[in-house]
Amino acid sequence: MIYNEDFETLPREVLETLQLKRLQQVAQRVYHTVGFYKKTFDKAGVQPDDIKTLPDIKRLPFTTKQDLRDNYPFGLFAAPMSSVVRLHASSGTTGRAIVVGYTKRDIDTWSELMARCFVAAGLTKNDIIHNAYGYGLFTGGLGAHYGAEKLGASVIPMSGGNTKRQIMILQDFGPTAICCTPSYALNLAERGSAMGVDMRALKLRVGIFGAEPWSEKMRDEIENKMNLAALNIYGLSEVMGPGVSMECMEGRYGMHVFEDHFIVEVINPETGETLPYGEEGELVFTTITKEAFPLVRYRTRDISRLIAEPCRCGRSHIRMDRVTGRSDDMLIIRGVNVFPSQIEAVLIGVTGLEPHYQLIVDRVGTMDTLEVQVEVSEQAFANADEVRFLQNLEKALAKDLKDYLGVTAKIKLVEPKSLQRFEGKASRVIDKRKM
Amino acid sequence: MKVEQISIFLENKPGALESVMRLLKDADINIRSLSLADTADFGILRLIVNDTNKALRVLNDNGLRVSRTSVVAVEVPDRPGGLHSILAVLAQQGINVEYLYAFIEKSGENAVIIFRFDSLDDAVDVLLKNGFTVLPGERLYSF
Numbered sequence: 224m225i226y227n228e229d230f231e232t233l234p235r236e237v238l239e240t241l242q243l244k245r246l247q248q249v250a251q252r253v254y255h256t257v258g259f260y261k262k263t264f265d266k267a268g269v270q271p272d273d274i275k276t277l278p279d280i281k282r283l284p285f286t287t288k289q290d291l292r293d294n295y296p297f298g299l300f301a302a303p304m305s306s307v308v309r310l311h312a313s314s315g316t317t318g319r320a321i322v323v324g325y326t327k328r329d330i331d332t333w334s335e336l337m338a339r340c341f342v343a344a345g346l347t348k349n350d351i352i353h354n355a356y357g358y359g360l361f362t363g364g365l366g367a368h369y370g371a372e373k374l375g376a377s378v379i380p381m382s383g384g385n386t387k388r389q390i391m392i393l394q395d396f397g398p399t400a401i402c403c404t405p406s407y408a409l410n411l412a413e414r415g416s417a418m419g420v421d422m423r424a425l426k427l428r429v430g431i432f433g434a435e436p437w438s439e440k441m442r443d444e445i446e447n448k449m450n451l452a453a454l455n456i457y458g459l460s461e462v463m464g465p466g467v468s469m470e471c472m473e474g475r476y477g478m479h480v481f482e483d484h485f486i487v488e489v490i491n492p493e494t495g496e497t498l499p500y501g502e503e504g505e506l507v508f509t510t511i512t513k514e515a516f517p518l519v520r521y522r523t524r525d526i527s528r529l530i531a532e533p534c535r536c537g538r539s540h541i542r543m544d545r546v547t548g549r550s551d552d553m554l555i556i557r558g559v560n561v562f563p564s565q566i567e568a569v570l571i572g573v574t575g576l577e578p579h580y581q582l583i584v585d586r587v588g589t590m591d592t593l594e595v596q597v598e599v600s601e602q603a604f605a606n607a608d609e610v611r612f613l614q615n616l617e618k619a620l621a622k623d624l625k626d627y628l629g630v631t632a633k634i635k636l637v638e639p640k641s642l643q644r645f646e647g648k649a650s651r652v653i654d655k656r657k658m
Numbered sequence: 659m660k661v662e663q664i665s666i667f668l669e670n671k672p673g674a675l676e677s678v679m680r681l682l683k684d685a686d687i688n689i690r691s692l693s694l695a696d697t698a699d700f701g702i703l704r705l706i707v708n709d710t711n712k713a714l715r716v717l718n719d720n721g722l723r724v725s726r727t728s729v730v731a732v733e734v735p736d737r738p739g740g741l742h743s744i745l746a747v748l749a750q751q752g753i754n755v756e757y758l759y760a761f762i763e764k765s766g767e768n769a770v771i772i773f774r775f776d777s778l779d780d781a782v783d784v785l786l787k788n789g790f791t792v793l794p795g796e797r798l799y800s801f
Contacts, residue, residue, distance in 0.1 A: 639722070
């Protein structure tokens, strides 16, 4: 099934003509309304008028996450605040978070794209959707919510956490579809079974899982434990939120990028050179319809590849493969994006802790765990030799990590010099998870 | 009237205590008294030794996180209610005990208890006024 057949099945030449027209408009608009883009375009020696063909996009400069941070909070907005109806933000301490805005039309577009995702997953207005993505500054909850309403389905705005209650509602309300991270789906399945609930007998028939990397092996596991069809969805707040691309039920291989709204490229992360279809590299997105927060050639740091072969579902939009990794050190822990540098900023903020630290990421059962090992500093130990003082330090650190970054971590104080010292770029992460 | 104490941060792992003891042994330092406070992940080892400065230097040079704190050594009558008689006075005066541990040797007929107070000078005043014997550090280092 296809939600917007006109646009989702456009013949490639027509689609590309539309993309070019929209790209030219967006290049003009950002150049003339956002100081940052005028500066970077000028520096790259390119003017909006230079975009004459679609491949000319390569002449435009990249935009990076650091650029977004440098312009915190609203520096890259291309619409006045009076036209902005919604703000979302990534986690992070002041200046390290990323803020995105949406006009009314942006919200309508996003809702439609999420509705397209649901329909690609075989859902209709007769479905009940259990939405366990977090509501709030994170784009997952509200993004999926608006899409479900746009479709006319019944949405249960569950948000994250409170697993027992989620299981009760899964039994009592009988939702036919669920949205959450794949690891949370496994967690629900295991907790449900432990509570004596037959998780295979629920009415769920479809799961739409995203916000973290997962594997075909996990897909099999979820499908077995919950007796549903598990589909992959992709998105990121900077580009829009969930619903940038979605797997279709017919193909169940690769996620269709909604190309009437986004131009996707894959580049070599080292050289920045655009790679041909099929080759693995870093995903780069340009938004071509967004009003409040347009992005030109945004480097996602997500590693994937594009699949040009037509899909049996009839959509003409190109597919992207599963995200297999990152070209930077970002960690995704229970769906929350965290950079070691953000954790470091929190450590420095808590008095007395010098930033000799190591992050141990693991998966216990189905849940990701983060342990932050921090060396006890001389100052921290000189002032007081009492256990409660050090325990308070641990608590303060755990609280700040939760408050600023939204991530639950176990803090472990360690002896000085017990952590490896690194030359140059530190690799402070030990990721023991096996997908 | 104060006694110098060394505190050492230790991870809760096999060999942590052993390596500290080996360093002290090699430096020919004698431990007069000790206590170990522990949590699931870490512990704080507190020592009174015969040569505080040397011990601090050796431990510090070997990368251990150490600090110097002052504690009070008080003679306690070695009979039922002995410790209570001290604590009763402290409680009455509103003085909080952060932690305490027993000294290994006796002072004549009395036991010796090591106290850590947040307001150390006040505590010493109260103890002396109430007729308790507070031992100087030198007595303990070379008992």
